[in-house]
Amino acid sequence: MHTEFTSEDLAQLPALQPPTWGNLIPRFEYFIKSEHCKPIKIAENGEVVAIGTSILHGDTAWLACIITHPEHRKKGLGNAMTLSLISELDRAKYPTIYLDATEFGFPVYLKIGFELEELYLHFRREKPLLEHVISKQILPSEEKWKAGIFEVDKIVSGEERSGVLSDFLANAFVYVENAQVLGYYIPDWGDNPIMAVTNQAGLELMKLRNQTNDEARLPESNIAAIQFLKENGFTQFQTSRRMFLGTKRIWKADKIFNRISGQLG
Numbered sequence: 001m002h003t004e005f006t007s008e009d010l011a012q013l014p015a016l017q018p019p020t021w022g023n024l025i026p027r028f029e030y031f032i033k034s035e036h037c038k039p040i041k042i043a044e045n046g047e048v049v050a051i052g053t054s055i056l057h058g059d060t061a062w063l064a065c066i067i068t069h070p071e072h073r074k075k076g077l078g079n080a081m082t083l084s085l086i087s088e089l090d091r092a093k094y095p096t097i098y099l100d101a102t103e104f105g106f107p108v109y110l111k112i113g114f115e116l117e118e119l120y121l122h123f124r125r126e127k128p129l130l131e132h133v134i135s136k137q138i139l140p141s142e143e144k145w146k147a148g149i150f151e152v153d154k155i156v157s158g159e160e161r162s163g164v165l166s167d168f169l170a171n172a173f174v175y176v177e178n179a180q181v182l183g184y185y186i187p188d189w190g191d192n193p194i195m196a197v198t199n200q201a202g203l204e205l206m207k208l209r210n211q212t213n214d215e216a217r218l219p220e221s222n223i224a225a226i227q228f229l230k231e232n233g234f235t236q237f238q239t240s241r242r243m244f245l246g247t248k249r250i251w252k253a254d255k256i257f258n259r260i261s262g263q264l265g
């Protein structure tokens with residue numbers, strides 16, 4: 001029923017574009033070309049009616065951009081797309097499957113057996129920017145910090161994501177103490193993520209991110225980061241729900257100072 005999503009299908013994406021999401025075209029261009037992603041579609045009479053992708057890490061997979069054409073909803077296509085994505089995965093290699101569910105998606109995934117793991121809170125700045133002094137321990141990333149970034153990411157996410165991460169490190173920043181990377185911030189990827197192994201590293205990177213970002217999305221367990229946002233004039237406007245299927249894994253929700261995106265938590 002499902003087939004591979006190819007570059008010929010890109011022209012149909014505007015009809016599926018959710019209004020509040022970022023542009024789907026560059027996202028699917030990346031999914032098509034990345035060896036770590038498997039985008040698929042369901043088509044009816046040549047019309048793409050549902051899309052989605054899996055994103056593969058070392059031994060975990062994420063499902064992302066699951067969308068049914070607005071005129072074809074509530075016919076079981078969201079369910080079929082999610083099951084198709086799961087069926088394409090080798091469950092022995094990927095015993096845990098993650099996703100970050102919207103209000104629309106949550107009931108669909110719950111029925112399939114996904115379990116709620118963590119709430120992500122979405123904030124928007126509603127007061128003027130407070131200027132911060134930027135820590136001298138924050139440096140533009142270089143090749144020599146790459147292994148440190150992967151290590152921080154592994155500790156925080158509990159996943160081996162270096163394959164996908166490698167594609168987005170060109171403009172990253174690191175927080176370094178005693179020649180060791182304690183946190184990273186990527187200003188030009190997704191929701192502009194910050195992962196850090198200490199609160200100090202995470203909060204200092206948040207001060208830098210805060211200079212150019214009016215929105216923030218992070219797990220509700222990160223009390224220190226949420227307090228920082230509130231002190232800096234941010235108000236919560238939305239939530240999303242991180243869910244998992246299969247083996248529960250250890251990861252550090254309180255050390256995500258901003259999620260990567262709805263595609264990767």
Ligand SMILES: CC(C)(COP(=O)(O)OP(=O)(O)OC[C@H]1O[C@@H](n2cnc3c(N)ncnc32)[C@H](O)[C@@H]1OP(=O)(O)O)[C@@H](O)C(=O)NCCC(=O)NCCS
Nearest residue numbers: 066067068073074075076077078079100101102104105107
């Ligand atoms: C989330 C989304 C993909 C679901 O797609 P969908 O094709 O409507 O999903 P389904 O049809 O499988 O299920 C939706 C509902 O329709 C019901 N349904 C399924 N087949 C049906 C049928 N033949 N007749 C009536 N209802 C039906 C399902 O039981 C489900 O009901 P519930 O929400 O009360 O549990 C879609 O709403 C969407 O694209 N939303 C915008 C993007 C988005 O938020 N994506 C999720 C990202 S996490």
